[in-house]
Amino acid sequence: MIGALLVSYLVASTIVALSAMYLGQLGLAQADGLSFGIMLSIVTLPILGVWLIATKYFLRACLVISSLCGLALVPMSVA
């Protein structure tokens, strides 16, 4: 369960970071971008957590999701 929540947290952080960085560039107010990111990420957390726990391919799912998040987060952190 802790593993699933950690991976979900990584996904949520990625959503927040993406919203904070890029939604403003799409014409949304910065406050809106941040708020949207917070809401979407926190709704995603438990649903993804439960799905990960229920899936038969837990490790594979975690690996794929973590890699995707890493791909999204690393360039942003460097930038």
Place this chain on the structure above:
Amino acid sequence: MIKVSEDFRRTMWWLHSWAGAGLAGLLFVIFWFGTLSVFDQEIDQWMKPELRITSGDNIALDPIALPQLQALDVAQGSEIMIVRPEQRWPTVDIYYTDRATGEDGFLRLDPHTGAALKQTNSLAATDFLFPMHYSLHASWQNIGYWIVAFAALSMLVLVISGVFIHRKIIEEFFTLRPKKPARRVILDLHTLFGVAALPFYVIMPLSGIMIFATTYFAGPLSLPFAGDLAAAERVLDNGFERPLAGQASTTSLGGIDTFIKRAEDIWRQASGAQGRERSDFVYLHNMHDENAYISVERYYERDGVGMALNHIAFDLKTGEILSLVNPTPVQQVLAWLKGFHFVQFDHWALRWLYFCGGLSGCIMIACGFLLWMNARLRKGAKAPAKVRAARAFTIGTMTGTLCATACFFIANRLLTNAAELAGFDRAALEVWAFFGVWIAAFAHAALRGRAAWKDQLWAIAVLTIAAAALNWITTGDWLMASMSQSLWAVAGMDIVLLTTALTALLTLKAMARQEAGLEKQSGSIGSSQMQPRMSGQAE
């Protein structure tokens, strides 16, 4: 009925059982203090007798606060915050930070005379019970916030998994068999209270995590601000900042009410409605500086659920509007969710509904925990130490928390402002009373085993009655006197204390009835082998 595979249901069952058992104690504590926080300001009125004043929403600040503000000898660039009085918080509170010394100060003023009130040195509900709800008073590295967030997230996971494991959720909602064995009654209560307030259990943890999102997602949120989290928070809260000019100003603070009226008129015109566009706080920034400004802020809607986040900043010298910020559309959605959690609206029926929702959450968690523990008790004859530890933990978490809370109230009524012990002042001693009794409750449960349930229920009944009696003795405000003076907060608190005592006594009676029934049943069967199972059922 939700159609899911048996495999999935089994996984959800495992998740629900073990996540629930692992976190039930923590969730119960968070729910209990959250429930009390619904009426934190009312509890403060009970714990701090100087707050037992009737007040109004539109008390002018100039005659009350100005003389005190002018007497405050704060350095150039200092900050002052004024909390306007309202129905639930009757006094004018002034917080200030002196820029020269870095010291924080606080004044509490009578809303009618402007006189500084003698303050009760207590953390009371707003500074002790409420922070217990969201941080557990564990401040090191914000660890308390993270623990509570983890628990809130787990609560959501528990709710989702709980929905999946019940095959006939609607049918179970209408099922309560009070004459069945205790195990069955507890299961029915768990389902009944779980389903009754299901949306509440989803939205409260969800909105709770959103409130402290800047703590949990500090890194990602500060990315667009080059790692400056304060800048991200300013954007999220519609904050405005004007730097110090560094030049002393000769302009004196003429009035505050004019600015409040101007701000409220602007909000009223913007909304086009006749709602209560009332400001909550007034901030005086950069005092005695050329760039001094006043910020009028409306934080809560009051006649609506959401948070308002309306800020208007005026130049203190010229009266010119420096900043006028209203929430953006998505920000409004987030503000609504946060407002839903903060419960600052003026609607007493809804406030009581929140209180009942919180209590039903406590009952649901307690019943779930009891179910799990009883199952272990039935299987655990070979591991008495583990069983004893689990039972002590359950009792200490549930009845122990209630005993500790009652002792916190009693300590508040017994101690005077001059009280001091081993270097601890009154406020600290009240907190020590709380934690001391809580630890003692766990130790007592470990020593007394199953009998601790009864002992602690008796203790709750006696302690809550004692708290109400001590309020009468120390302040003279007994129930009828409070009601006749329209001190509804104090009267409400006494009523809740007495109701808690009554509930504890009724629970004791129900336990005695269950035990009598089991003994009768055991006698008629005449089987000594049934005994371990019976004791488990009677928990």
